[in-house]
Amino acid sequence: MPKVSRFRLSPVDFGGETLGERIARIRKERGYTQVELAARVGIIQSLVSAAEGDERKLSAEMAVRFAQALGVTMDELLGAGRRDKKAQKPNRKVLRRLEQIEALPRTQQTALLRTIDTFLKGAAAR
DSSP: OOOOOSSOOOOOOOSSSOHHHHHHHHHHHHTOOHHHHHHHHTSOHHHHHHHHTTSSOOOHHHHHHHHHHHTOOHHHHHTSSOOOGGGSOOOHHHHHHHHHHHHSOHHHHHHHHHHHHHHHHHHHHO
């Protein structure tokens, strides 16, 4: 449970989500598991879980480490700098799949890309 401040400060508005929720969202957007993020930060998975669940307050140093591991600025991590979708980094899961597709023979790549194109056309029509 976070320590209660002695000061009577109003809560910080993180744009509709808590800091922990923002860390979890960005982690998932990047395609990391909690274990992978913990390794990148240099901590254990249970601390990532505690941070995402807002069970622990992050020190300034840990916030910087999380931001670096997630590839975002401190403003973005804290919600001060809104990122538009165009500036967002690609999802790691999608990139892994692209690498797998590139490893396929050309004929299989073509067939798979046609299938993807058909699916995307159908999804856009909805």
